[in-house]
Amino acid sequence: MTLYKDKLSVTEPIRLGIIGGGQLGKMLAAEAKRMSMQVVILDPTTRCPASSFADKVIVGNFSDEQKIYELAHEVDLVTYEIELANSRALTNLENSGVQVHPSPKTLSIVQNKLRQKKFLRENNISVPDFKEVLDEDQVDKVCAEFGYPVLLKACEDSYDGRGNYLIRSRDDIKGALEYFSGRECMLEKYVNFKKELSIMIARNPSGCISYFPVVENIHEDHILKTTIAPAQITAMAEKRAIDLAVKTMESLKGSGIFGIEMFLDEDDEVLINEIAPRPHNSGHYTIEACSVSQFEQHLRAILDYPMPQPTLESKAVMINILGPEEVSGPYTLNGIRDTLALPGVRIHLYGKEETRPKRKLGHVTILISNTNPLVVRDMVERKLSVQGKQKMA
């Protein structure tokens, strides 16, 4: 299985299988097709965003073992754009000799938040204080110990903040536990952060690691709204963030690109918030602003190609285009002309046929020089809007 490492062929292409055909899968597929690879997608929706760049879409659930085997049968290697991929099925694949990157072992550590945090703590990587949750009494005790507010998190199957519940006082405990009714949960001490940071960092099977600049993220309701590259932080904070990310990758030993989300606290200390074992929303800016994109870097990593250190060619701001709260169904993106009048702007529209509240429909990246990134963000947000065609019932 080393044939493809030094040769590319159009008639015998590298065949890439991607579990998940959302926007990450779409942008990854676009990169693969640029090098004339073949792309097969597994996704529940035939007309998923990645379908327009895929040679084939296998329609099925991310956790459907049979469908995952069907996918693997058609490709040279399997990767995924979501943590929800079935790690047991992937382990079986790997045991039968199929290349799966990042490894199912890494995925199983990362996809459960409690296991992830335990792993990081065991490897002496700074994380916010956390505790496993067993019953209401214990939650009560731990909350008192951590001090309010405290985050209750579902350990698995959470995405875009849907797995977090902020307990502001003792009165919230019952509601919080009911919100996740029966799911495995953990408590996390709320970090009074100055900024939220992230790094995209890649490791290939040979153990080489290379990372993108530290960036700054602004969330709203736990959903990423804006990324500013590079982060406006001290050199010390930058160094701490990079060290933490590198140490994480060395410990996890996964291959592929990872998004490492971090908190920067009042004392300029950095703690890891969450790890995504895949391309990440906060790395979209790399397409336009860096010497290599996070998607190409992921391909390089999983194919064990060299990964020279990426360079930031221009400062940039990335703004997510989110579905507005009040609408659902078909929509239009308005204000295209005005948005395209901004120098250095590029619009990505993912191809989702329907909007839903807070759904990620696309994003905009703007290369900037000395303009204030927040001013640029505000300009885009004033110009660009999502308009639903019907009000929600």
Place this chain on the structure above:
Amino acid sequence: MTLYKDKLSVTEPIRLGIIGGGQLGKMLAAEAKRMSMQVVILDPTTRCPASSFADKVIVGNFSDEQKIYELAHEVDLVTYEIELANSRALTNLENSGVQVHPSPKTLSIVQNKLRQKKFLRENNISVPDFKEVLDEDQVDKVCAEFGYPVLLKACEDSYDGRGNYLIRSRDDIKGALEYFSGRECMLEKYVNFKKELSIMIARNPSGCISYFPVVENIHEDHILKTTIAPAQITAMAEKRAIDLAVKTMESLKGSGIFGIEMFLDEDDEVLINEIAPRPHNSGHYTIEACSVSQFEQHLRAILDYPMPQPTLESKAVMINILGPEEVSGPYTLNGIRDTLALPGVRIHLYGKEETRPKRKLGHVTILISNTNPLVVRDMVERKLSVQGKQKMA
């Protein structure tokens, strides 16, 4: 037909028709799909490079009127990646209300080299001396007047240097005329150029013009081998090149992106060599090195979107991957690992299933800072090679 100007919709997308599904069509389609447009391609080959990004491929000749009408019927606007598009059919389309960009009128001026040069001269735009060719005696006379060497050029249907014949002395005249046997030809005084330059320049139907940096091209056997961005020329030469390009676009009044190829002579004077009414090989570097790519700029131009002046974010070198002389048929691209070890490199492989001598199979762009671009070019050429699977008969 202005609906799409300020709105993008996934469910009622802009439908783009492209005549020609080669590498230019592929990269243009990739840009269109990024904004969730729909793409229909007309190409003689079902599995043409652009097919992997197309929603539909209509199989047919570029000049086939019925197929062009079939294409137009399925889309909101028609563009082309080749001068060979049937301008009569496009004129009929335009007359029946279909949006065609660049306009068939502009295409008909540009697609015939003699008409193109006459047009430029009438508009006081510097071109090398040229003459229409009627018979052998006249060729003899004009060659003596211009002084050897002289270029004999086929006026139409020439591509990648296949339409040029260099007459070095009187003895070559008969052979040159036989080479183009019966095709319409012109003679052009050979310019003893210092450098070959080009500019990608776009105009939208509203008349706005914006241009990319002046770049420097190195040809081998009339086929583009290397582009260096920006051109290493004097400020005066740069200004002359830009002025000439802008004047050309103002005169031609076409909408879309145009590649303007120029000669820089010993006196730092600039003359127009050729015009391509489409994205151009010498503009590929814009994908990685500029704030907007030539492909996005073409879409903006034909859709009448704003086109802020592009900026060069990094110096760059583009190297074409050409089929070697001695092979034909399936091939592999070797040396991928070593090539990807160069910082700032990106490989494009177009997806052509067979190589042919000098066929454009892909290209490599490298972002550079202060390295000598020719040293970088040499490094890539040493590492990357096309290997045919069978020798030519």
